Amino acid sequence: MEIKEFLQHLVNGISLGSLYALLAIGYTLVYGILRLINFAHGDIFMISTYAGFYLMSSAILPWWIAFLLAIILTCILGILVEKAAYRPLRDAPRISLLISSIGMSYLIENLAIVFFGGRPKTFPIPAIFDRIITIGSVKIPTLSFIIPVITIIILAILLHIVHNTKTGMAMRAVSTDYEAARLMAIDVNKIITFTFAVGSTLAAVGGIMWGMKYPSLIPLMGVMPGIKCFIAAVVGGIGNIRGAVLGGFILGLGEIMLVAFMPALSGYRDAFAFILLIFILLAKPTGLMGKNLAEKV
Amino acid sequence: MLIINDLNVHYGGIHALRGISIDVPDNKIVSLIGANGAGKSTTLRSIMGIVKSTSGEIIYKDNDISKSKTKDIVEHGLALVPEGRRIFPDLTVVENLTLGAYWRKDKQGIQKDMNWVFELFPILKEREWQKAGTMSGGEQQMLAVGRALMTKPQLLAMDEPSLGLAPLIVKDIFNIIKEIHSQGVTILLVEQNAKAALEISDYGYVLETGSVALEGEGKKLLNDDQVRKAYLGEAI
Ligand SMILES: Nc1ncnc2c1ncn2[C@@H]1O[C@H](COP(=O)(O)OP(=O)(O)OP(=O)(O)O)[C@@H](O)[C@H]1O
Ligand SMILES: [Mg+2]
Numbered sequence: 001m002e003i004k005e006f007l008q009h010l011v012n013g014i015s016l017g018s019l020y021a022l023l024a025i026g027y028t029l030v031y032g033i034l035r036l037i038n039f040a041h042g043d044i045f046m047i048s049t050y051a052g053f054y055l056m057s058s059a060i061l062p063w064w065i066a067f068l069l070a071i072i073l074t075c076i077l078g079i080l081v082e083k084a085a086y087r088p089l090r091d092a093p094r095i096s097l098l099i100s101s102i103g104m105s106y107l108i109e110n111l112a113i114v115f116f117g118g119r120p121k122t123f124p125i126p127a128i129f130d131r132i133i134t135i136g137s138v139k140i141p142t143l144s145f146i147i148p149v150i151t152i153i154i155l156a157i158l159l160h161i162v163h164n165t166k167t168g169m170a171m172r173a174v175s176t177d178y179e180a181a182r183l184m185a186i187d188v189n190k191i192i193t194f195t196f197a198v199g200s201t202l203a204a205v206g207g208i209m210w211g212m213k214y215p216s217l218i219p220l221m222g223v224m225p226g227i228k229c230f231i232a233a234v235v236g237g238i239g240n241i242r243g244a245v246l247g248g249f250i251l252g253l254g255e256i257m258l259v260a261f262m263p264a265l266s267g268y269r270d271a272f273a274f275i276l277l278i279f280i281l282l283a284k285p286t287g288l289m290g291k292n293l294a295e296k297v
Numbered sequence: 298m299l300i301i302n303d304l305n306v307h308y309g310g311i312h313a314l315r316g317i318s319i320d321v322p323d324n325k326i327v328s329l330i331g332a333n334g335a336g337k338s339t340t341l342r343s344i345m346g347i348v349k350s351t352s353g354e355i356i357y358k359d360n361d362i363s364k365s366k367t368k369d370i371v372e373h374g375l376a377l378v379p380e381g382r383r384i385f386p387d388l389t390v391v392e393n394l395t396l397g398a399y400w401r402k403d404k405q406g407i408q409k410d411m412n413w414v415f416e417l418f419p420i421l422k423e424r425e426w427q428k429a430g431t432m433s434g435g436e437q438q439m440l441a442v443g444r445a446l447m448t449k450p451q452l453l454a455m456d457e458p459s460l461g462l463a464p465l466i467v468k469d470i471f472n473i474i475k476e477i478h479s480q481g482v483t484i485l486l487v488e489q490n491a492k493a494a495l496e497i498s499d500y501g502y503v504l505e506t507g508s509v510a511l512e513g514e515g516k517k518l519l520n521d522d523q524v525r526k527a528y529l530g531e532a533i
Contacts, residue, residue: 169392170399173385179347180383185371185400185448 004137009260010253011144015213017252018151022206023229024236024244025158026199032175032239033195035094039101040081042226043108044200048074048207049123049217050116056124063126071204078200079193081108087189112219120218123211147209154205155245158198162241171195175239228273235280237290246288251276298323298483299344299375299452304353304363306336306343313339315507316353320500321452326474326484328494328515330528331504337487338380340504341454344485345377346370357452372400376450380457380487382441386430390421393429393440397447406449413480414443417473435466442473446482453477454485459493471497491528495519503528 023045030038051070055061061069085104089097131142162168173181174191181188210225211217232251236243251273259266280287299321306314314336321327329337342348344355346367355363362370385393394414398407415422418439424432429440438458445453458474459467471493478484488494495501498515503524511523518524 166395166399169388169396172388172392173396176385176387177383180379180385181396182347182367183345183371183377183379183383183448184396184444185368186396187368 005260007138008140009256011138011140013253013256014249015144015147015252016256017249018148019206019210019213019248020225020229020232020252021245021248022151022154022202022209023225024232024248025241026203027230027233028236028238028241028244029195029199031233033171033192034086034097036086036097036101037230038199039098039226040085040104040108041199041203042222042224042229043105043112044074044078044081044222045203045207045210045225046112046217046219046222047077047108048204049211049221050112050121051204052208052211053121053123053217056126063128067208070208071201074204074207075197075201078196078203082193082196087192109219109223116217116219118219120216123215123217125212125215129212143209143212147213150205150209154202158202159241161198167191167194224270228270231273231277234287235276237287240287240289240291243287243289298358299485300354300356301340301344302354302356304340304343304355305351306339306348307351308339308348313507314343314350317504317507317509319502319509321483321485322500324478324481324483325499326478326486326497326515328486328488328491328498328501329504330488330491330494330501330524331510332527334506335504336507337504338456339507341377341456341485341487344370344454345375368400371448374449374451376445376448376453378441378445378453378455378458380460382434382437384429384437384440384444386428388429389426390424390429390432390440391426393444394421394447397444398449401449407447410447410449414446417446417476418443435462438462438470439473442470442477446477450482452483452485454487456487457489458486459488459490467493491524492519495524 026041027038030036030041048070051073052067055066055069056063081104085100086097089100129143129146133140133142133145162171170181170186170191171194173184173186174188178188228251229248232247233244235250236245236247254276255269255272258272259269301317301319304314304317317336317340319340329340331337339348343350346362346365350363353363354361357373357375362373385396388396394411398410401407420436421439421443424436429437432440442455442458459470462470467490474484474486475497486494486498495515495518501513501515501518502509503511503518511518511521513521
């Protein structure tokens with residue numbers, strides 16, 4: 001393979017990895033605070049792409065307002081999902097919560113089929129993201145630059161919030177001990193709402209960039225990325241934000257490189273995530289950056 | 298300051314508190330002693346709104362707080378050092394203390410209290426940036442007390458602060474309790490170490506299977522035959 005081609009693949013892998021990372025963080029944040037695998041997260045991601053699609057297609061709004069609105073709507077959806085499906089089960093066994101999240105996932109998917117239709121829609125890409133930059137002999141779409149840059153900016157903001165603000169401290173406190181957090185006058189429900197808002201916002205940012213990179217939208221488009229990003233979060237060590245990012249990049253780069261270096265295996269592209277998961281679970285069950293946390297039942 | 302009236306608490310089918318009445322006057326130290334499972338922790342947890350009572354009143358400064366949320370109770374000036382410390386292990390010492398002051402807006406007051414906590418527990422100042430979970434049991438207990446003080450309590454409840462500590466440190470903890478009290482904080486203390494607790498208490502209650510079996514001034518309880526036999530382990 002020529003170096004030029006390799007660079008092309010590398011750029012693609014980094015973009016895909018960025019998108020996976022954004023989605024994986026949502027799984028890790030929610031798991032950290034509720035010990036819940038939020039099956040609806042991939043569907044929330046899907047809704048953000050449709051929200052972007054409809055707002056863009058209205059052709060009234062400038063693209064950036066359309067995108068911003070789509071992100072806000074998705075964030076609200078995430079908050080509503082938590083209020084409707086998870087909050088009433090705060091004191092219920094965790095398995096009820098899990099079942100509720102699976103139910104939520106099916107509900108959103110089926111509502112999407114009813115309202116958006118099953119036929120694929122094409123995401124309208126604003127012209128400024130559709131250019132091609134040529135560096136030497138390597139041609140790179142602007143989007144492939146923008147995706148990692150936005151991801152890094154968002155990550156920096158998120159890590160700042162989690163590590164340097166009082167709300168972030170409260171998030172970390174709530175994720176280890178609800179009762180002790182309450183004794184510090186922390187409103188645990190508010191912190192959980194905030195966590196869902198953050199996770200959904202990140203999924204929406206990823207979703208809209210996903211829509212531009214892979215512009216064919218269908219109601220079940222969130223399922224596969226959802227499962228893969230959950231795997232990415234587990235591979236990195238669930239509950240750990242940096243781990244989710246690492247997992248996302250390993251998965252994104254791995255997938256692209258697998259297809260690039262071994263075209264014969266391209267049919268196994270989706271299987272890569274599962275194989276990686278099996279190996280990681282065998283070698284380091286807590287994930288690459290996970291610590292041995294005692295199961296909180 | 299705090300008056301508990303005929304309080305009943307159930308955990309599912311278990312009747313844990315059976316009509317308890319307790320009075321904690323302003324600026325006093327009051328102790329609750331009793332055997333394992335008597336309902337001491339449950340009493341403190343229901344004061345803080347962590348467990349909800351089925352009937353009875355908890356009057357704090359003339360308001361019934363028995364239906365209030367923990368957050369509001371803390372903001373009204375009550376704090377609990379919970380059984381088993383319950384510090385946030387992944388957070389640093391300073392972060393733990395900062396969270397104690399989570400609801401407060403008075404930056405200067407917070408800094409002042411932080412300095413006071415560091416004066417009470419110099420070791421916490423030394424370990425400022427250490428993850429709380431990596432500290433020794435005694436250090437964690439000091440952090441738990443410090444963290445509760447950061448909420449700016451007028452009444453501080455402590456659930457077995459001396460549990461699992463070496464005798465020398467136990468002495469320190471009781472001295473610290475007296476020191477905190479001398480700063481105008483009312484204390485409600487739950488202790489297995491009944492002798493040490495009653496010695497510093499103005500008043501004491503002995504709980505038995507969810508009811509008050511005996512009450513009286515600290516000194517009086519110390520000399521009570523029943524108490525000496527059952528809780529001070531003395532042969533009579
Ligand atoms: N969450 C709970 N669910 C069910 N029962 C409980 C719960 N917490 C306490 N109990 C029961 O209520 C009773 C009182 O418990 P509590 O913890 O108040 O006792 P305690 O006096 O603090 O004992 P110890 O000295 O062992 O700490 C016990 O019989 C206990 O088993
Ligand atoms: Mg107890």
